[in-house]
Amino acid sequence: MSGTFIGMPVFPPPTHPAFPKAAREAVRNPTLRGNLRHATHTIRAKRAKAVAELSDWDRLREAGRLIKDHTLRHLERHLLRLEESVTAAGGTVHWAADADEANRIVAGLVKATGESEVVKVKSMATQEIGLNEALEAEGIRAYETDLAELIVQLGRDRPSHILVPAIHRNRGEIRDIFREEMGRWGRPAPEGLTDTPAELAEAARLHLREKFLRAKVGISGANFMVAETGTLVVVESEGNGRMCLTLPETLISVVGIEKVVPTWRDLEVFLQTLPRSSTAERMNPYTSMWTGTTDEDGPSAFHLVLLDNGRTDTLADQVGRQALRCIRCSACLNVCPVYERAGGHAYGSVYPGPIGAILSPQLRGTESEIDASLPYASSLCGACYEVCPVAIDIPEVLVHLRERVVEGGVTVRQGNKVVLKPAKGHAAERAAMRAARWTFSHPGALRTGQRLASRTRRLQPRTLPGPGKAWSGTRDLPAVPAEPFRDWWQRTHGGKDGAE
Numbered sequence: 001m002s003g004t005f006i007g008m009p010v011f012p013p014p015t016h017p018a019f020p021k022a023a024r025e026a027v028r029n030p031t032l033r034g035n036l037r038h039a040t041h042t043i044r045a046k047r048a049k050a051v052a053e054l055s056d057w058d059r060l061r062e063a064g065r066l067i068k069d070h071t072l073r074h075l076e077r078h079l080l081r082l083e084e085s086v087t088a089a090g091g092t093v094h095w096a097a098d099a100d101e102a103n104r105i106v107a108g109l110v111k112a113t114g115e116s117e118v119v120k121v122k123s124m125a126t127q128e129i130g131l132n133e134a135l136e137a138e139g140i141r142a143y144e145t146d147l148a149e150l151i152v153q154l155g156r157d158r159p160s161h162i163l164v165p166a167i168h169r170n171r172g173e174i175r176d177i178f179r180e181e182m183g184r185w186g187r188p189a190p191e192g193l194t195d196t197p198a199e200l201a202e203a204a205r206l207h208l209r210e211k212f213l214r215a216k217v218g219i220s221g222a223n224f225m226v227a228e229t230g231t232l233v234v235v236e237s238e239g240n241g242r243m244c245l246t247l248p249e250t251l252i253s254v255v256g257i258e259k260v261v262p263t264w265r266d267l268e269v270f271l272q273t274l275p276r277s278s279t280a281e282r283m284n285p286y287t288s289m290w291t292g293t294t295d296e297d298g299p300s301a302f303h304l305v306l307l308d309n310g311r312t313d314t315l316a317d318q319v320g321r322q323a324l325r326c327i328r329c330s331a332c333l334n335v336c337p338v339y340e341r342a343g344g345h346a347y348g349s350v351y352p353g354p355i356g357a358i359l360s361p362q363l364r365g366t367e368s369e370i371d372a373s374l375p376y377a378s379s380l381c382g383a384c385y386e387v388c389p390v391a392i393d394i395p396e397v398l399v400h401l402r403e404r405v406v407e408g409g410v411t412v413r414q415g416n417k418v419v420l421k422p423a424k425g426h427a428a429e430r431a432a433m434r435a436a437r438w439t440f441s442h443p444g445a446l447r448t449g450q451r452l453a454s455r456t457r458r459l460q461p462r463t464l465p466g467p468g469k470a471w472s473g474t475r476d477l478p479a480v481p482a483e484p485f486r487d488w489w490q491r492t493h494g495g496k497d498g499a500e
Contacts, residue, residue: 016348018373023342032168036340039167044334046280047387053282060273065391067266068325071258072315078227078260079306085230089292091302096254099129102307106131106219106252107138109303113250115140115216121234121241122146123221124328125254125307127159127350128363131219142219143185143211145240147204154181160344160352162330163278168343171195178203186210208240218248218299222255223327224270225304228263231291232304235274235284245288251299256307258324270327273389277329310363316412319400323359325390332384332394338377347374354384358397365413366405372423375401406430428467450484457482 016022026032051057071078083093096102110118118135120126120142132142132153144153151166152159155177159165166174175195182189187207193199220241222232232253234241245251261267275281293302315321333339333353344352348370349360357378361371375398378384384394404411406429408422422430439446453460457480463472483491 015368016370018369019342019346019348019377020373022346022348022370023338023377026343026346027341031170032343033341035168035170036343039161039164040334040340043164043280044331044387047277047331047334050276050280050282054272054276057273060269061389061391063269064273064327064389065325067261067269068390069322071261071266072321072324075257075260075315078262079257081262082225082227082230082260083306085227086292086302086304087230089230090294091230091292091304094303094305096305096307096309098309102129102254102305102309103131103134105305106254107135107140109250109252110135110140110217111138113217115250117211117215118142118217118219118252119211119215119244119248120144120149121218121220121244122149122165122236123219123254124162124350125221125256126219129254129307129309131254143208143215145208145211145244146236147201147238147240150204150208151177154178154185158345159350161333162328162352162355163333164330168345171197171200174200182207212240212243212247215244215248217250217252218244220245220251220253222253222259223274224267225255225260226262226264226267227260229291231264231289233267234288235271235286236288237279237281237285239286242286242288245290246298248299250301250303251290252303252305254305254307256309257311258326274327274329277327277331277387277389310365312415313412314359314362317362317400320358320362320397322392323355323362323397325392326355326359327390329389331387331389332392335383335387337379337381337383342377347377349374354378354394354398355392358392358394358401361401366401366420366423372405375399375405406433447484447486450486453480454482454484 054060086093094105096105116139118140120132122144126132132144135142144150146165148164148166149159151157151169151174155166155169155173157166157169161167169177172195175193178189178200179193182203185207187210189203190199190206193203220232220234223235224233225231226233232255234245236242261270271283271287275284290298290302293300311324314324330353332355333344336354339353344356347353347356347360349356349364351359357374361374364371366372366375378395378398380395380398382395385392388394403409404420405423406426408420410417410419412418439449460480462477463469464477
């Protein structure tokens, strides 16, 4: 192997405010909430209809889970095979342990071509490592070519959704961004541009066309990498990916190591589940695949940058590693009541929603304020697990990470075992959990507590005091029964199993 993976922080420790504070600001924005509600309800309704067309959806979902779990258990073997296949097909493989190394590699490759501009296919991995900013620091301008990513870039904004990064913008806002910003980046918006979808799409097409035809370097991510042949796969809906992958002379792909699948047969499963779970389509309008280079067509130079950036640290966690199954479909975002109200920016990461709440704290660690708060950005309703096409049990991982935040303990950071200290601000929670553990391990104390609660039920408040007041302000506290179950069972059945 040409490099060793040691997980490092995604970027310097985030300074983003904790999720509750950021979410509080978001829910006060009626335009944002309206945009999110309309978009998420529309997407999830279409997805449900598309999934219902397949009688074997549950078996496809289970197949995807098994393929991903097998691949993660034998990741080194499949990555080595991928490197051999890519190299044999004329490509060059680079191994990047962290964001800084990946950015240095890509900047060096672009500089070697003598170019100062690149066109990009939508890539969450390059957003994760801050590639655009790193290239800009080296005098290289990166142009996003996905329509939503273009809107985000022109608006000096941040993505707020995995599939639809500009989901928080409405048509009027997009029109204003195009009018004001397009001229600074290239071809200006047409005079008299309105907010009709057709006109906005045409303005973007004209703006991007000159960049496609001029660019000598393209940068992409990949949805999947097939170890068997060294083939990379990008699925998209607009055709911009096809332009970026075929027209430039040099193509650089930055891909997380978890995106590898062993064989073409494995890929077939995900090409059925990904489009239905993401865009609610039977198949993507554009599915682009490339294997190395050829003399007749496409780029003459291909570089694959395999990115770790905390993934092997995540792999070391037997519960948390299932987050690496994620195929970035965004189905969990569209059913999440928390995401629908708070939006993606509150998560402080390129990965928002339920999957971001379990992935970001593992890639970056839970030491920062935002990452320590993300495992709590959920009601644990389980809707995310129900729609996940690779059966990631997100609620299970959320509870697991909450325990890590509250109790601390042993974890893996930068390839080494470290002992985390309990996070500040959770003393009451720690005390409550330890008291519960002691009580449940002492049956006599539990029985006494239950009887005391039943006998004093008329004196108990209808709402919780102190910090619990906010919780019970929107929920009914469960009524305490007049008699504990143990006492009822003893009285009616004599404590004997199977008694009538």
